[in-house]
Amino acid sequence: MEETKIQIKDFFSRFFDVDNLADDIDIFANGYVNSLFAMQLISWIEKEFSVAVEDDDLQLTNFNSVNAITGFIERKSSIVA
Amino acid sequence: MSEHKIKVLIWDLDNTLWDGVLLEDKSVSLKPGVKDVIKELDRRGILQSIASKNAHDDAMAKLKEFSLDEYFLYPQINWNSKSESVDTITKSINVGIDTIAFIDDQPFEREEVAFVHKDVLCLEDSEALSLLERPEFMPRFVTADSKNRRLMYMNDIERNKQEESFSGPADKFLATLDLKMTLSPASEEDLKRAEELTQRTHQLNTTGYTYNYDELREFVESDDHDLLIASLSDKYGTYGKIGLCLVERGQKFWTLKLLLMSCRVMSRGVGTVMINHLISEANKAGVTLRAEFVQTDRNRMMFITYRLGNFEIIDQDGDKYMLENNCQNVAETPAYVSLNVVRNERVDLVEAV
Numbered sequence: 001m002e003e004t005k006i007q008i009k010d011f012f013s014r015f016f017d018v019d020n021l022a023d024d025i026d027i028f029a030n031g032y033v034n035s036l037f038a039m040q041l042i043s044w045i046e047k048e049f050s051v052a053v054e055d056d057d058l059q060l061t062n063f064n065s066v067n068a069i070t071g072f073i074e075r076k077s078s079i080v081a
Numbered sequence: 082m083s084e085h086k087i088k089v090l091i092w093d094l095d096n097t098l099w100d101g102v103l104l105e106d107k108s109v110s111l112k113p114g115v116k117d118v119i120k121e122l123d124r125r126g127i128l129q130s131i132a133s134k135n136a137h138d139d140a141m142a143k144l145k146e147f148s149l150d151e152y153f154l155y156p157q158i159n160w161n162s163k164s165e166s167v168d169t170i171t172k173s174i175n176v177g178i179d180t181i182a183f184i185d186d187q188p189f190e191r192e193e194v195a196f197v198h199k200d201v202l203c204l205e206d207s208e209a210l211s212l213l214e215r216p217e218f219m220p221r222f223v224t225a226d227s228k229n230r231r232l233m234y235m236n237d238i239e240r241n242k243q244e245e246s247f248s249g250p251a252d253k254f255l256a257t258l259d260l261k262m263t264l265s266p267a268s269e270e271d272l273k274r275a276e277e278l279t280q281r282t283h284q285l286n287t288t289g290y291t292y293n294y295d296e297l298r299e300f301v302e303s304d305d306h307d308l309l310i311a312s313l314s315d316k317y318g319t320y321g322k323i324g325l326c327l328v329e330r331g332q333k334f335w336t337l338k339l340l341l342m343s344c345r346v347m348s349r350g351v352g353t354v355m356i357n358h359l360i361s362e363a364n365k366a367g368v369t370l371r372a373e374f375v376q377t378d379r380n381r382m383m384f385i386t387y388r389l390g391n392f393e394i395i396d397q398d399g400d401k402y403m404l405e406n407n408c409q410n411v412a413e414t415p416a417y418v419s420l421n422v423v424r425n426e427r428v429d430l431v432e433a434v
Contacts, residue, residue: 016252028389029412034350035285035386037251042385058388 004049004070011044012066023066038063045069051076086280087202087217088176090122091167093185094133094140094158097206103135103143111147114210119152121213125220126227128174128234131156132166132183132194154234163190164197174234175344177283177379182217184209221280222273222294226321236317237345244348255349255417258315262351264358265423267308267325272297274322275310278341285352286341287383288375292327305330307425311355313346320346324355334405335363337372340383352383354420356390357412364408376400 009018012027015037027033033041041063042053051073062072095102101109122129130153133140137158144150155173157166163185171178179200185191186206195203202217212218220227240258247254267275272294279291292300300306311324323343329336337359342352363370372387377400384402388394390412392404414420 013250016250028391029410033389034353034415035382035390036348036350038385038389039382055384055388058385060389060391063389 001070001074004073005066007048008066008069011041011048015040021066023070025066026064028060028064041069045073049073049077085202085217086180086220087127087182088180088281089128089130089170089174089182090212090218091130091132091170091181091183092153093163093183093187093190093206094131094135096186097184097209098131099143099147103140109143112206112209116147116149118209118212119149122218123152123231124228125218125223126230127218127220128154128231130154130170130174131158132163132170132185133158134160134163151235152231154231154238162193162197164194167194167198167201175347184212220277222277224274224277226274227277229319229321233319233321233345236320240315240317251348252415252417255415258317258417260313260315260349260351260418261421262354262418263312263421263423264309264355265312266425267297267301267310269298269301271310271322272301275308275325278322278325278343279339282341282343283377284344284379285347285383286339286377286380287337287387288339288373289377289380290339290375292339300327309355311342311351313349313351320349324351326355326359328359331368334369334371335359335366337370340372347382349418350415351418352386353390353412354414354418356386357414358420358422360390360406360408361411363406364411368408370406370408371395372404372406374402374404376402 005023009021012018012021045051046053061068063069092098098115099109099111103109119129135158140158141150141156155170157169159166167181167183171181178198182202182204183191183194184204184206191203194201244254275297276292276294283289297308300308307328307330309326309328310322312322313320323346325339325341326337327339329338340355360370372392374384374387376384387404390406391410392406394402395405396403
């Protein structure tokens with residue numbers, strides 16, 4: 001889980017400064033993100049963690065913070081396993 | 082689809098653009114009339130590139146001698162297969178493969194390209210002079226943006242070089258660009274460009290609806306609709322008019338019928354700025370913001386943009402969606418772009434009474 005968080009922040013760092021980014025900060029509400037980032041985030045999650053992000057999964061609450069993404073990946077991975 | 086427009090023409094060099102083979106004959110001469118074709122296509126906003134098996138530096142020097150070097154974006158002069166070169170150009174310019182035409186005198190090369198890219202229009206060298214009469218090479222309008230298209234792409238190449246050599250997060254780079262976005266009601270002169278945008282834009286298009294000049298004009302004159310056009314500039318120059326949105330204003334909710342952005346500004350994050358602006362306006366008006374969305378095989382990015390932009394699915398019928406944002410939360414405009422909103426000066430009759 002901690003490892004996933006590090007991976008996510010590492011990915012984020014390509015787009016914005018993550019030095020003081022708390023795990024529960026809503027990155028979408030805070031002007032960090034744009035549509036390209038959103039698209040790349042989804043593609044990255046699908047590739048990096050081998051999970052399929054379905055249309056129904058495209059909820060802001062699944063992706064709006066480090067914690068949310070970590071939780072989403074864990075839920076998706078456990079279904080596959 | 083009946084009228085398929087070409088956005089990029091890729092030229093072979095030896096015996097297509099010029100007579101002779103450069104490796105064998107240093108004094109090749111341009112085919113008669115070809116230069117005029119190149120210049121006219123350029124004026125129409127059709128981009129051009131090169132896929133040639135040649136020594137790069139020699140061929141570029143020859144093009145320079147003919148004063149043609151500046152007309153070609155991402156020229157691929159190397160020993161790769163032409164299909165690979167076509168692929169590289171298509172990806173670099175970021176257009177759909179079905180908007181590419183390729184002209185070459187050798188049947189083998191045309192077949193090789195057609196085999197790998199079945200949607201590419203492959204032409205023989207003998208067809209070069211008649212290109213200008215073909216409907217695929219005739220945009221309905223030539224706008225200021227089409228005439229400047231190549232230059233705007235050249236600016237992009239310069240920007241991209243800077244971006245590639247920039248180490249650090251993307252938003253830090255964007256902050257160095259001094260991005261300025263202007264949103265204004267479309268004027269009469271904007272309608273040609275607006276029509277062009279609805280017809281040229283597929284990836285970053287929420288519904289794929291195309292509107293012609295007259296339809297767009299009706300929206301501009303309608304009291305219930307706002308047709309907004311976005312332009313963008315930065316320290317390297319203008320990107321031109323790069324975005325469009327059509328909003329239908331109702332009592333309880335507004336409906337975004339169409340939102341599209343030119344692919345050239347994909348990495349600038351300005352689509353979100355446009356959506357945020359509308360959410361903020363809807364919030365002030367006390368309405369919600371709905372958005373029509375029609376799924377295609379190319380526009381998933383826009384679906385993700387809406388969905389992660391807090392738009393809920395309130396209705397779905399096959400590939401058609403109705404999305405809604407309650408407009409309670411207005412996200413901040415990213416710090417790297419400044420937004421200038423030009424208001425319509427139409428007199429509001431209701432308030433006047």
